[in-house]
Amino acid sequence: MQVYGTKVKTPLFLGTARYPSPAILLQAIQTAQAEVITVSLRREGAGGGAFRDLLAQSGARVLPNTAGCHSVAEAITTARMAREVFQTDWLKLEVIGNADSLQPDVFQTVQAAKVLCAEGFKVFPYTTDDLIVGERLLEAGCQVLMPWGAPIGTCQGLRNPDALRAMRAHFPGVPLIVDAGIGAPSHAAQVMEMGFDGVLTNTAVALAGDPVAMAGALAGAVGAGQAAYHAGIVAPRDMAEPSTPVFGLAVLG
Amino acid sequence: MRIEVNGQSHEMPPTTVAIALANLGFPTKGIATALNGHFLAAHARDRLLAEGDRLEVLSPMQGG
Numbered sequence: 001m002q003v004y005g006t007k008v009k010t011p012l013f014l015g016t017a018r019y020p021s022p023a024i025l026l027q028a029i030q031t032a033q034a035e036v037i038t039v040s041l042r043r044e045g046a047g048g049g050a051f052r053d054l055l056a057q058s059g060a061r062v063l064p065n066t067a068g069c070h071s072v073a074e075a076i077t078t079a080r081m082a083r084e085v086f087q088t089d090w091l092k093l094e095v096i097g098n099a100d101s102l103q104p105d106v107f108q109t110v111q112a113a114k115v116l117c118a119e120g121f122k123v124f125p126y127t128t129d130d131l132i133v134g135e136r137l138l139e140a141g142c143q144v145l146m147p148w149g150a151p152i153g154t155c156q157g158l159r160n161p162d163a164l165r166a167m168r169a170h171f172p173g174v175p176l177i178v179d180a181g182i183g184a185p186s187h188a189a190q191v192m193e194m195g196f197d198g199v200l201t202n203t204a205v206a207l208a209g210d211p212v213a214m215a216g217a218l219a220g221a222v223g224a225g226q227a228a229y230h231a232g233i234v235a236p237r238d239m240a241e242p243s244t245p246v247f248g249l250a251v252l253g
Numbered sequence: 254m255r256i257e258v259n260g261q262s263h264e265m266p267p268t269t270v271a272i273a274l275a276n277l278g279f280p281t282k283g284i285a286t287a288l289n290g291h292f293l294a295a296h297a298r299d300r301l302l303a304e305g306d307r308l309e310v311l312s313p314m315q316g317g
Contacts, residue, residue, distance in 0.1 A: 015317030025315070040316025043259045043309070044284050052283055052313050065316045073290065080292035081285035081311055152317070202317035 001197040003144050003175045004090070004122040006061075010035045011192065012222045013063065013177065015202025019211055022054050028205055028215035029058045038063045038092055038200065041082055063124060065092040066112075070105070075112040079121060091116060092146070092179075094126045102152040106133040110140055117141025126179055129163035131170050138174065145174060146200065149191065150181025153203045157187035161194070168195050185214075185221030192225025193233060257307045270308065271298035285311050 014034040019025040037060040064082035069075040097105030150156035177198035208214035287309040
C-alpha cells in the first residue's frame, strides 16, 4: 500500500505490547517481516533505554500511538511529545471514549485529527466503521483510516463484516487498515479478502502460546488474503453447479 | 518550591526544567516532557519552574 507517500509492502502492522519478553517481540517482528510497528509513550522508568535499542534493532518504522488519551488536549500533547522522541510525524491517533469498552470517541478523534493534520502530522486514526465519521476524518486531512474489527484486545474477529465491506466500497482509493479485534489468522485473511490494505494486530500475537509462530501464521494469512482478493474471489451462489463438465457424460443407466 | 514530577511531589530550590530533570536523574535524551499538560520541547527546557508546576517525563514504551 501507498500511505502518505510511503510504500509499505507488508500489510501486517504489529503492536509491540504484552509480549513475554523483548527477545520474543523482536523475533515476532522479524518473522512477520513487519515494516510498521506501533509504540507508545509512558512515564520514564527502568527499561526505557532497552526498548529504544530494540526498536533500532528491529529496523521497522515506528507508528507512535496516543493510547489511553480520553480528550483532544491529551491526544495533542501526547502526539507532540511522540513526534519529538520518535522523530516521526506518523501518528496512530486514538481518543478513547470509554475506559471499559475502549470504543473510540469519534467526535473528539475528528477534532484532534484537524489540529494534528494542520501541524503536519500524518495521522492514522483509530475509528469505527461509520462512513460519515470516515468522511470527516478525510476532510480533516487524514489520508488513511483504521476502522475497528472488534473492541481492542477482544480477539473476536470482525463483529460487523457487512459494515466493513460497505466501508471498503465507500472509500475505494483510501488506504484502509483494520485495527483491533483480530484474534486469528482467518480473521486477518478475511479482512484482506475484502480488499482492505492492511491489518494491525497486537494481542493475537503477543498472547499466543508461541508468539513468533503466530506472527508467521498471521503474515501468511494476510498474504494469502491479499493474493486471493487480487485473484478475484468467486461470488457464492445459492444453487449447486457441477464443476465437472456435463458434456460428454456417458449414459450408463 | 514544591513541584510534581510524574505524579510524585518534589521539594527543590527554584530552577529550570532541564536542571530539575538532571537533579532527579533523568536522561537528557530519549525523553519527552510536558509542563502542566502542554508539550514542552527539548529546546525549551530552560524554562523556569514555578511553585505547583506539574511535569510529565515520558519515554518510548511498548504499545498497541
